[in-house]
Amino acid sequence: MSTTQSERLRELLEPLVTSQGLDLEEIAVDSVGRKRVLRVVVDSDTGADLDRIADVSRALSAKLDETDAMGAGAYDLEVGTPGAERALTEYRHYVRATDRLVRFQLHEGGELVARILAVDEEGLDLEVPGVKGRRATTRRLAFPDIAKARVQVEFSRKDGKKDNGDDKDNEKEEEA
Structure with a gap:
């Protein structure tokens, strides 16, 4: 049984990412012109600041x-x-998105935009904004x-809370 390069890289790199207290969310190898780019997306329940990203980047670079x-x-x-408008694909993503506004594509068809209030094993409690x-x-x-779900960026909330947009989501560290 053959495995893809991304699967082999995941097996190699995931223990290092986990040892740094982060979750390995995604690995992608892309060609950009004549260069290849290995993109690694990490996250955690408490977020990943620039220092944590730099530490994991150095560890991954050394291993590679x-x-x-x-x-x-x-x-x-x-x-x-993952970025401010991250896709929600796993249970932990929904937990991390509690109190955030999310756009849901439903299997039955249609779309719903609502704030996640609570998450449990069966589903979500939502607040649907009034119109x-x-x-x-x-x-x-x-x-x-739920067919698809994606966090929405809010520039101002009517309830007075600020949506921080997780500024950490826009931080990147690049190494060769």
Whole structure:
């Protein structure tokens, strides 16, 4: 049974990322012109600041240098976080998005924009914003009903809370 380069890289790098207290969210190897770029996306429940990203980037770079996992050719290593408008694909992503506004694509068709209030094993408790002066309502959404979900950036919230947009999500460290 053959494995892809991304799967082999995940097996090699995930223990290092985990040892730094982070989750390995994504690995992608892309060609950009004549260069190859290895993109590694990490995150944690408490976020990943620039220092943590730099530490994990150095550890990954050292591990890749001591193996031939990327082959003999030159490549760039980019380590970053998922970004402010991250896709929610795993249970932990929904937990981390509690109190954030999310756009849901539903399996039954249609779309819903709501704030995640609580998450449990079966689904989500949501607050659906009111329209045209109406009050917000609450709704329960089961995980099997969700086709896609993506966090939305809010520049100002009507309830007075600031959406920090997780400034850490825009931090990146690049090494070769």
